[in-house]
Amino acid sequence: MAFKLRRRSFLQLATAAAASIGAMPSRAATSAAAKDSASIGWPNDVPSWDPNQRFTPDAQSIFKAVFDQPLGQSTTLKLTPALLKTWKLSEDALSMDVELRDDVTFHNGDKMTTEDFRYTFFERPKSGTKLDTANSWRKVQDIVIASPTRATMKFSSPAPTAPQWLAFLGSFVVPKKYMETGGLDNFLKKPIGSGPYKLAEYELNSRIVLERYDNYWGGKPKLERVTIEIIKDPSARVAAIQSGQVDFTINVPVREVQRFQKDPAFAAGLDPISRVILIQARNDLAFADKNVRLAAHHAINKVALSKAFYGAAAVPLSVLATPGTPGYIADYHFKYDPALAKQLLAKSKFGPNNPVKIGFATTNGQFPSDYDVARAIAQMWKEVGIEADLQVIDYAKYFELNRARKLPEATLYSWDNATGDPEIFLGYQLNPKMPFSPWKDQDIGNQVLALFNVADYKKRIAGYRALERYAVEQGASMPLLQSIVTDVRKRNLHYTKYNNGWVLPQTFHWV
């Protein structure tokens, strides 16, 4: 860790110094308007070229370039037709009729049919537990094929969010024939999808080269070739965009974005997305006491956290939903009130001189400023009478720790929900049967489980909005901030921004 800090500090200092002395001639101007290629500095490689295998939010943008999803999303996260021309969820949400486009081909020329759809969402998930889609599509009892373009999904219990899931993590249609004849290992080496780009080259942990697929059914991407350079270190990404080695990059430090915003050669953005930074609470140990949980929440100055670590761009949240999504309650505010926090703690005989002791887990480097945010919160808690023992955990071990009930009272966490649907925000976070949170209380849990079966959209959303408020008031839910994504690009390179943070190569173009 000492190395990491030194290395980062050095690069940040070095880059800033170079900027201040004007020693870095900008290369942004060299980008010709007629360019039909671009290079992107990206923080992570894909975990695997099997898009159904692992749910990795950061890889979705790359997958969406090579593979296609049955449904798409608009920039404001509304569902849009994609591979599916139409979809109709039955009133009881136990089945869904779908109609596939008839002009979709995979990159090897094979036509996509409902056989591929069935294979992706029924046959593959049922073949074992190795795919993450085995969970997301566990309710699929069968997919009855009526024709090469028409099918009906049958669910074992109501699946009101099935349409949302058709646009979400892992839901990419893969070619049945190609996978079955060549085998998985061949597919991983030479993956083909039906997306706007073909995978032309792949060098593990180094670069992904995409070439435009000319027979794509949708709008042709403007760029013929996109090279994604995997640059894991944020400071190295800053250096790469500054020196002109890449045309675009994301997830750079906030202070660097602010610096690039002053440089006429670049455009830089700090945009809130449908990802929430929250504190996950246990419902036992020292957090069995509702007063302590509520005090912990009231003691956090979210505005200060946003200003200090996210350039004030991260929106403070009072419910577990982001602005613009169906579950968001704009007129509900959970107060920052350290005095009230002290009063609540006093009711339980705690205070600054007699602090309640809790464990507080955080990752370090899993999302921007996570460890620093945790330290700031621990300091805020100390002032009201909560003594937090800060424990750094590896994200890779989170689920194992949670499963073994080894997470402490509080855990700083980041929860991504590209669909914006409240089931995938609050529903997943407070469902005691799911592994995404240490909250295992039956009162709220039963309310969540009931909502999982509500087929009527309006009723379902209303139910979640009521439950969000209730969960916050019970101290079960402690949303902090809406996450942000940062990007820096050469000024004449443009792309479409989505509210869920997607950065789709097919939307890139030079002007």
Add this chain to the structure above:
Amino acid sequence: MLATVVKLIARRLLAAVPILLVVSALLFCVLRLLPVDPAAMSLPPTATIAQIEAKRREMGLDRPLPEQYAMWLKAALHGDFGRSIQFGRQAGGLVAASLPATIELAAAAMILAAILGFGGGLLLFHLRGTLFESIADLGSILLLSIPEFLWGLILLFVFGVVLHALPFTGEVSPNLPQPDITGFILLDSLLVGRFDVFLSACRHLILPAFALGLAFSPTIMRVLRSSLFDIYHEDYIQQARLRGLSETQILLRHALKNAILPTLTLAGVQFGILFSGTLLVEVIYSYPGMGNLMVDAVRNADLPLIQAIALTYCIVVLIINTLVDALHIVLNPKLRTH
């Protein structure tokens, strides 16, 4: 001489077997002691306890540790190092794909280190007794005190960010294709006749290779100088002077030949360190080698991949040491008779 070298290599290969067994057993035990459950990590987060238990049985994790090791060893001897948890691909295949980049980087760094080390060592020796000796000495100590990752950052900043002189991400420029025949980009680019790719690969190799080489060269410099000092006190050097040989002739014909042996030994031993130094340098320069892969594997607690990479490092170091010893025999006639 050839027979002696072949014998040595054969002996070393035999000795490598128990070494690799011990190293692999140690690695296996240490990784199993980590508070990580490979079975749970191989499955989606939503897997039930029963599914994890079933997976654990399938992976043999419910059996005693020696039995688990025997199972792993049997599979490893057939080239199966297990499936990477993170990538879902064969760990052996992932290592094989990234090893050539690391070998190229380490070899380039070694060549640079040898040039800088031998050149610097001779310069240090040449400056002995002069006013510049202390300055040169201080310079070599300064070089010695800067670790490879810091060199990496300094070079990246100066030549990449400020001067825009050299690229610092990946193996070749984004607009060029990356041929893949043997995995060695320099070789492959020549095989397909793409000199532009070859030149681009060389340019991409310069900064990381210098970062490693600069960190490694001061050791060679200082050992060479010390060896030369010792040798210049030997009688045969005085006799050479009496025979009227010039100082340059003495240095090149007599002193250097003998001083090179301890330097070479040290270089061989240090090569293992240089090879492991690729880990950080590859991350800094987004170089697609084994070091980069190892960082990912450790971050994701990918035990099969960690084990495969660590074992590969061990094999490479053993091979290098054997080659250095063989070279010793070639260079030192005395060793051929013992």
